[in-house]
Each structure stands twice: as C-alpha cells, then as structure tokens.
Amino acid sequence: MTDYLDYDYLLIGHGIAGAVLARELRGRGHSVLVYDEPRPDAASRVAAGLMNPVAGKRFALTWRAHETLPTAVAYYQGLNEELGEDFFQPSPILKVFGSLPEQEQMLARAADDPWQGFVERIDPAPIARPGLLAPFGGAWLRGGGHLRVAALLAALARQGKAAGWLREETFSWEHVVADGTGVAYAPGQLRARHVVCCQGAAALACPHFGWLPLTPNQGAVLDVAVPGLSPAQVLNRGAYVVPSVVPGQFRVGATYRWPPFATEPGDADQRELAGRLAGLTALPFEVLSEQRGVRPAVRDRRPLLGRHPALPWLSLFGGFGSKGVSMAPRLATLLADHLASSGELWPDVNLARYYALYPALEGIKK
Numbered sequence: 482m483t484d485y486l487d488y489d490y491l492l493i494g495h496g497i498a499g500a501v502l503a504r505e506l507r508g509r510g511h512s513v514l515v516y517d518e519p520r521p522d523a524a525s526r527v528a529a530g531l532m533n534p535v536a537g538k539r540f541a542l543t544w545r546a547h548e549t550l551p552t553a554v555a556y557y558q559g560l561n562e563e564l565g566e567d568f569f570q571p572s573p574i575l576k577v578f579g580s581l582p583e584q585e586q587m588l589a590r591a592a593d594d595p596w597q598g599f600v601e602r603i604d605p606a607p608i609a610r611p612g613l614l615a616p617f618g619g620a621w622l623r624g625g626g627h628l629r630v631a632a633l634l635a636a637l638a639r640q641g642k643a644a645g646w647l648r649e650e651t652f653s654w655e656h657v658v659a660d661g662t663g664v665a666y667a668p669g670q671l672r673a674r675h676v677v678c679c680q681g682a683a684a685l686a687c688p689h690f691g692w693l694p695l696t697p698n699q700g701a702v703l704d705v706a707v708p709g710l711s712p713a714q715v716l717n718r719g720a721y722v723v724p725s726v727v728p729g730q731f732r733v734g735a736t737y738r739w740p741p742f743a744t745e746p747g748d749a750d751q752r753e754l755a756g757r758l759a760g761l762t763a764l765p766f767e768v769l770s771e772q773r774g775v776r777p778a779v780r781d782r783r784p785l786l787g788r789h790p791a792l793p794w795l796s797l798f799g800g801f802g803s804k805g806v807s808m809a810p811r812l813a814t815l816l817a818d819h820l821a822s823s824g825e826l827w828p829d830v831n832l833a834r835y836y837a838l839y840p841a842l843e844g845i846k847k
C-alpha cells in the first residue's frame with residue numbers, strides 16, 4: 482500500500498455535476514481525483530445549457546430560482562474570465578405566447594409578480610425580430626442565459642488531464658475496498674478519504690445507490706441552421722431555440738422519452754422538434770444533427786445529494802434532471818460545506834429524505 486497515491490476526495494463522473502464539485506473542492510484546498518468515462522449518452526454532453534428562470538406550460542418560477550440562478554450566472558462568468566473563452570452567455574429569453582388567451586392570462590398574473598423580478602416585461606403586441614413568429618407577443622425573461630456545456634467540460638478535462646487530477650477511465654465500484662479511514666482502489670493505485678458518485682443517470686448502476694428513486698429519461702436536441710433568424714435571444718415556446726457560436730446555427734430542444742430508450746436517432750424526435758421550431762419561425766431551416774442523452778431525473782423532481790446512510794466514506798451529487806447547469810454551482814457549495822461538517826443540506830435536496838427506501842444492509846459491500 483505504501484506507493485498508493487492519497488486523495489481527500491475521489492469523484493466518479495465529470496459531467497457538469499462532477500466538474501463543478503471537483504472545482505469547488507479543489508478551490509478549498511483538497512486533493513481531488515476525478516474518474517470519467519466519456520459516455521456518449523451523458524446528459525451534459527448534449528445539454529443545450531439553458532438556464533431558464535421561468536419554465537414549463539404553467540409558466541412557473543423555477544424551483545429555488547433565487548438561490549441557484551444568480552450563483553450560477555456569477556460562477557460561469559467567472560469561468561469565462563478564468564478560461565479566457567465565453568462558454569457562458571447571459572441572454573434574454575423570450576417566452577413566446579401561443580394565443581390571445583395565453584397572453585391575457587400572463588398579463589393578469591403579472592400584477593402579482595409571481596416571477597419575482599425574473600420577468601423583465603410582457604409585450605402584448607406582435608414582436609418584430611428577424612425571422613421570428615410571435616403574433617401574440619411574449620414575455621421577456623432576465624437573469625438566465627446559456628452555457629456551452631460540452632465545450633466547457635472538454636476545456637476543464639484538458640486542464641485536469643494535464644494537471645493529473647482527471648483520469649479518463651471507467652471506474653469499477655467492485656474494486657473499492659473500505660477500511661476505517663476511507664477506501665483503497667487497487668486498479669488506480671490510490672486511496673481516498675471520501676468518494677462522491679457524480680455519475681448522472683449511471684448512478685443507478687452504482688452498487689450503493691441503486692435503491693434511490695432515480696427515474697432516468699432520455700432527451701434529444703437538434704442542431705439546426707436557420708439563416709436569418711435573430712440570435713439576440715433564446716426563444717421558448719414548446720421548445721427552446723438557443724443560439725450557437727456559429728452564426729445562423731441554433732440548438733433546439735428537447736424531447737422527453739421514458740424507457741425503453743431509443744438507440745438510434747429517430748424520426749419521431751426530429752419531427753417533434755422541427756414542428757416546434759416551425760411554430761417559432763417562418764424561415765426555412767436545415768437539421769444538421771441530432772443528439773440524445775439521458776437525464777438523471779428523480780421521482781420528486783429534486784436533486785439528490787448527501788451521504789450514504791451506511792457507508793461513511795460515500796456521498797452522491799446528482800439527480801439534476803433537466804436543470805443541472807443552473808443548479809450545480811450552488812449545490813456544490815452546499816455539499817462541500819456539508820462534507821466539511823459545517824453545513825446542513827436543504828431538506829428537499831438531501832438524499833436522507835429517501836433513507837426509508839434503503840434496503841437491508843446484507844449483500845451490500847461495506
């Protein structure tokens with residue numbers, strides 16, 4: 482054991498969750514090693530990176546928007562500066578109204594300000610922007626933006642590989658051996674005081690977290706060329722249309738599919754997304770590619786973080802569903818405080834809310 486490397490934290494997974502947590506822990510002076518198997522179906526590799534304060538058909542304020550979004554915006558702006566590249570783009574989001582009754586409903590609700598400052602203004606008149614179809618107007622959201630998630634993760638991974646804190650390898654839980662002070666992992670010739678599973682939907686395959694009510698769902702996005710469509714905002718109605726760094730290109734998302742998952746790009750997803758895009762622009766467009774990934778959704782639609790009920794060396798950082806980009810920065814701080822024994826987790830994200838589902842300890846490797 483003498484020539485094993487010692488780490489404070491071993492993280493499994495370098496999607497947006499693992500990447501942000503690794504940075505948080507390293508920033509606090511901990512030694513961290515990350516294992517990441519770059520799975521093509523990892524949600525972070527296909528995400529459109531949208532940070533949307535108001536979402537869904539009910540036009541509701543996103544869960545804990547005030548606690549997560551401003552932190553995320555500041556965090557990604559800091560990363561832009563640090564890395565010298567604009568991965569994050571603050572951007573207005575135009576929620577396009579689909580009908581007059583929808584517009585009237587929103588105007589009526591506006592008096593009570595249920596969006597707490599995230600709606601900048603409501604335009605009841607048709608909105609004139611190049612290529613845009615918005616005859617009933619729309620609501621302009623502020624405080625959000627979009628992140629080029631895959632590009633950011635690739636940049637951070639390059640740093641990690643060069644500095645030696647990231648290994649692009651599959652981690653095999655069956656080789657973990659716990660002792661009184663942490664774990665040893667023989668294939669990597671290392672020991673760690675604590676392990677954090679940041680595997681996204683693949684956390685279900687981790688032998689220690691299969692009891693949690695993760696309910697992965699698959700989503701597809703299209704990369705499209707729409708020459709002439711205004712890139713000055715994100716569009717949102719049924720689908721979102723996020724401008725790309727390539728002029729005239731956009732990412733359109735996203736579909737939701739419950740198991741069984743499709744293994745090949747499919748006509749159904751393309752038809753659905755292309756149909757929604759056609760509702761937002763009268764301009765001709767070309768579908769360039771389709772990508773799909775699996776979201777780490779949870780039964781109660783809240784993230785899952787915190788300590789394993791029986792294994793003191795193990796924690797989870799996941800369950801981010803369709804909102805990992807905006808939630809990861811604030812929740813990484815929360816978890817890091819908690820692991821340092823200086824902070825309580827919010828009850829609605831603490832995986833302890835599901836401890837009652839934890840099976841008998843027999844058969845679980847300690």
Ligand SMILES: Cc1cc2nc3c(=O)[nH]c(=O)nc-3n(C[C@H](O)[C@H](O)[C@H](O)COP(=O)(O)OP(=O)(O)OC[C@H]3O[C@@H](n4cnc5c(N)ncnc54)[C@H](O)[C@@H]3O)c2cc1C
Pocket residue numbers: 493494495496497498499516517518519520522523524525526527528529530531532650651652653679680681682683699700701702734735736772773774775776777798799800801802803804805806807
């Ligand atoms: C189509 C689509 C569009 C989306 N759009 C948005 C959006 O606009 N905004 C937003 O906020 N969210 C969006 N999401 C959701 C977002 O992608 C997720 O919330 C987020 O990426 C989850 O990040 P994660 O790091 O927890 O998991 P993942 O991204 O799945 O990362 C897990 C990582 O762990 C690695 N891993 C797994 N098992 C192992 C192992 N045994 N050994 C080593 N490594 C392993 C995987 O390869 C992967 O790299 C979208 C998701 C999809 C599918």
